[in-house]
Amino acid sequence: MSVSHKSVGFQARKSTAGVAGGKPDAEHPVGEPLARVDGPLKVRGKARFAAEFALENLTYAALSYSTIAKGRIASINADEAKAAPGVLLVLTHENVSRLSPPPLFPEGAAGSTLPVMQDASIHWNGEPVALVIAESQEQADRAARLIRVTYEPEIAAIEFETVRAKAKAPKNILGEPTCIAIGDAEAALAQAPVRIDNIYRTPRHNHCAIELHALTAAWEGDALTVHDSTQMVHLTQKTLAKVFGVAEQKVRVLAPFVGGAFGNKSIWNHQILAIAAARMVGRPVRLVLSREGVFRETGGRTLTEQRVALGANADGTLAALIHTGIAGMTAHNDCPEQFTFPARHLYAAQTFLLSQKVAELNIVANTFMRAPGEAVGTFALECAMDELAEALNLDPIELRRLLEPDKDPVSGLPFSQRSLIEAYRRGAERFGWQNRSPVPGARSEGEWLIGQGVATATYPYHRFPGGVAKIRLSADGQATVQMGVHEMGMGTATVQAQYAAELLALPVECVTFEYGDSSLPSGVVAGGSCQSASIIAAVNAACEALFDELLKLVGHKSPLTGLIRTDVEAYRGGIRHRRDTDRFQSYVAILNQAGKDVLECEAPASEPSEAKRYSMHSYGAQFCEVRVNTVTGETRVSRWLASFDTGRILNARTAASQFRGGIIMGIGLALTEETFFDERTGRIMNPSLAEYHVPVHLDVPQIEVMWNGSPDPQSPYGVRGIGEIGITGAGAAIANAIYNATGRRIRELPITLDRLL
Amino acid sequence: MHFNVNGRDHEVEPDSRTSLLDLLREHLRLTGTKKGCDQGACGACTVLVDGVRINSCLALAVQYQDRAITTVEGLEADSGLHALQQAFIAHDGFQCGYCTPGQVCSAIGMAKELERGIPSALTEDLCAMSMAWTRDEIRERMSGNLCRCGAYNGIVTAIETTFAGESAR
Numbered sequence: 001m002s003v004s005h006k007s008v009g010f011q012a013r014k015s016t017a018g019v020a021g022g023k024p025d026a027e028h029p030v031g032e033p034l035a036r037v038d039g040p041l042k043v044r045g046k047a048r049f050a051a052e053f054a055l056e057n058l059t060y061a062a063l064s065y066s067t068i069a070k071g072r073i074a075s076i077n078a079d080e081a082k083a084a085p086g087v088l089l090v091l092t093h094e095n096v097s098r099l100s101p102p103p104l105f106p107e108g109a110a111g112s113t114l115p116v117m118q119d120a121s122i123h124w125n126g127e128p129v130a131l132v133i134a135e136s137q138e139q140a141d142r143a144a145r146l147i148r149v150t151y152e153p154e155i156a157a158i159e160f161e162t163v164r165a166k167a168k169a170p171k172n173i174l175g176e177p178t179c180i181a182i183g184d185a186e187a188a189l190a191q192a193p194v195r196i197d198n199i200y201r202t203p204r205h206n207h208c209a210i211e212l213h214a215l216t217a218a219w220e221g222d223a224l225t226v227h228d229s230t231q232m233v234h235l236t237q238k239t240l241a242k243v244f245g246v247a248e249q250k251v252r253v254l255a256p257f258v259g260g261a262f263g264n265k266s267i268w269n270h271q272i273l274a275i276a277a278a279r280m281v282g283r284p285v286r287l288v289l290s291r292e293g294v295f296r297e298t299g300g301r302t303l304t305e306q307r308v309a310l311g312a313n314a315d316g317t318l319a320a321l322i323h324t325g326i327a328g329m330t331a332h333n334d335c336p337e338q339f340t341f342p343a344r345h346l347y348a349a350q351t352f353l354l355s356q357k358v359a360e361l362n363i364v365a366n367t368f369m370r371a372p373g374e375a376v377g378t379f380a381l382e383c384a385m386d387e388l389a390e391a392l393n394l395d396p397i398e399l400r401r402l403l404e405p406d407k408d409p410v411s412g413l414p415f416s417q418r419s420l421i422e423a424y425r426r427g428a429e430r431f432g433w434q435n436r437s438p439v440p441g442a443r444s445e446g447e448w449l450i451g452q453g454v455a456t457a458t459y460p461y462h463r464f465p466g467g468v469a470k471i472r473l474s475a476d477g478q479a480t481v482q483m484g485v486h487e488m489g490m491g492t493a494t495v496q497a498q499y500a501a502e503l504l505a506l507p508v509e510c511v512t513f514e515y516g517d518s519s520l521p522s523g524v525v526a527g528g529s530c531q532s533a534s535i536i537a538a539v540n541a542a543c544e545a546l547f548d549e550l551l552k553l554v555g556h557k558s559p560l561t562g563l564i565r566t567d568v569e570a571y572r573g574g575i576r577h578r579r580d581t582d583r584f585q586s587y588v589a590i591l592n593q594a595g596k597d598v599l600e601c602e603a604p605a606s607e608p609s610e611a612k613r614y615s616m617h618s619y620g621a622q623f624c625e626v627r628v629n630t631v632t633g634e635t636r637v638s639r640w641l642a643s644f645d646t647g648r649i650l651n652a653r654t655a656a657s658q659f660r661g662g663i664i665m666g667i668g669l670a671l672t673e674e675t676f677f678d679e680r681t682g683r684i685m686n687p688s689l690a691e692y693h694v695p696v697h698l699d700v701p702q703i704e705v706m707w708n709g710s711p712d713p714q715s716p717y718g719v720r721g722i723g724e725i726g727i728t729g730a731g732a733a734i735a736n737a738i739y740n741a742t743g744r745r746i747r748e749l750p751i752t753l754d755r756l757l
Numbered sequence: 758m759h760f761n762v763n764g765r766d767h768e769v770e771p772d773s774r775t776s777l778l779d780l781l782r783e784h785l786r787l788t789g790t791k792k793g794c795d796q797g798a799c800g801a802c803t804v805l806v807d808g809v810r811i812n813s814c815l816a817l818a819v820q821y822q823d824r825a826i827t828t829v830e831g832l833e834a835d836s837g838l839h840a841l842q843q844a845f846i847a848h849d850g851f852q853c854g855y856c857t858p859g860q861v862c863s864a865i866g867m868a869k870e871l872e873r874g875i876p877s878a879l880t881e882d883l884c885a886m887s888m889a890w891t892r893d894e895i896r897e898r899m900s901g902n903l904c905r906c907g908a909y910n911g912i913v914t915a916i917e918t919t920f921a922g923e924s925a926r
Binding site for chain 2: 033036039042049111136137258290490491654657662667
């Protein structure tokens, strides 16, 4: 069997069709609203996702899931399944090969360190207990239903009320301290003239990317090729190498297109089982999880119970800021849902108590979901701020102005750049905030009450270490930039082509960005809103190496002879002297003169030390208007405006879409999304898109977004990352608007109609 | 069995359990039509059958013999992309691109429904001979097509600019 697996790369089209806001700036492509380079493929259905690679001799897989939360498998009867037409293999703990436990993020790509199907023990309701391989999907699905499993159940920790008493402080929260106490916040709260002290609850959520988790995997000898729906190709490569005991170079992971991920597309049991089965049957395997399977076998956002207590002085300043609480978690992952993080950086206060615990449950390992921590932490904190503003008889924006710190309130580090109050000012003006009545229930139209709310959005700046980029410059004037990163809809290929074009002073259509393949130089995870800055840092390093090489190549008769890197700059497809600007030679001329067809340079990104020296965060102000029906209790979001302070924007069009996407997920978080969990059995009760309600067209108004675009002086090219901030503050903005409309303060998500009636 | 997809004839013998979606994806290798839930809840698998939009995951392939099936791969003309496909690019009506073929096919089916005067839950005059192309009508009628990336604003604008202009002419 021979299969060619090509990594993809895109060239920006010369056509400027659809470019909003006038003519593109050929000299400075960054920031231009360039249409997505992969747009033509996507609208034609030609972008190939993980389940869409046709291999000869392909087999199909289906999974069977446990129906108890904890205990042991007493027996598995797979006789009927094995005898069913087309079945090639039934994989269970009885016949699976020995597999090493997968390493957890960030060492590996796994959502849990539990060994995969290595014995009869069961750890959550929905854990895979068998995998069927058959000639067709229909045969595999049918056979999976014929497997009879009996269990010896044990008492499982699945009721949050029971385990919360045993909640403990983890060693750290994603490397940060678990508890921050500055002064005696409880005492300061007790003495404060104005106090807000409430509990907020947020439920479990699921990512619900529309593309189901899928892989197409093939072994050739001890070499493994996997088309996986993943947001971390290199960590997946590393993890699979470890699990299967093969060298990393023997594993190739490709993910040129990923149909949404949001934190969910990492390594779960299904890839490991399907790949183990492929080795046993000696044929390639395709596994597409069912939608139910996605809920059963991959983790979502966990539930939280949060206390926010604010003690204010008479002038509105904070004497005490307390944010504490508990998140549900498993013993086998490291995702404590860092909901206290926003309170560590947003507001000045005389005392702080910021501390969170985890309560261990026998559930599918919870994982990172868009703005883990910040999405639900800002719900509690920003609702509490709204409550405090009302108690102080202050406008909520005025309260934020009063509480604006001049340095990081917890670490004492200077802010690299922060214009939150300016974002509020611009947003308020555009939204017409001054027309809003602070009195709840003041506005109505027929049976609809209308209210407006505001909340702060915030998300930290991250840059993952370890990224490497390669630039290939060819004698035809084309450049290719390579890095094993990801395109899941963020616009990576587009904006990075723009960035490299800017850096090399090439027309954007002369630059191709290749990604999504573990055979490319080491990329970073598409997570933590950090891809853009991480890629740029690596591309900068590669570009420096390239310039050094180019200057070495120039001959004795070049206008650039004798110059060093600091003397020159990129200019119109070549290099020129910074001051003596007539001294110019094009890349093409340099390569031709040196008799070279191609020049390749690869370099690692600098260490991300900037975030150790500065408090680096993005900010925003979320404004919304809701209409609440007094008869049915339903809430409709009728207007939205978000004003962001998120560093330099690389592409106005794709950035606006990312902001909107985050906000829309925030509308779901506020109003409709909840993974129902049966606390008697530990089983998820709504594992489908019919019963887990993500926002649909009619739930979403026109969303206006604006940004200041101020470059961060400390980050690569001033970029801070924008993938997650949109969801932060969104839940609180809606809850605050609902309060303004109805006078009802709902402190538990989602705010469904039963909670309003 | 005989199937007609995008004007081309195919002879295939699928399992009686094979959905139209799996026929397209696994047998005919037309992977433009997407699987997002396989239970009629997300709309990613929307195709046109005799011009009417259906969820191909809920359709058994054997029932669609000799019908005119159109998938996203069949929308392009010799002159290039369908106007709606171009509008999706122009208005950034997608991010990851996975729900996009379903959104595009669904919108084309929806346009025909509006032309035929089929009312929606939002239509005020049920007896009207033709429907207004309002954003609310589009949002209501497209609500069976989920987009988790949240490209809804761009999708509605793409549909509006493609079809509303057409009907006004």
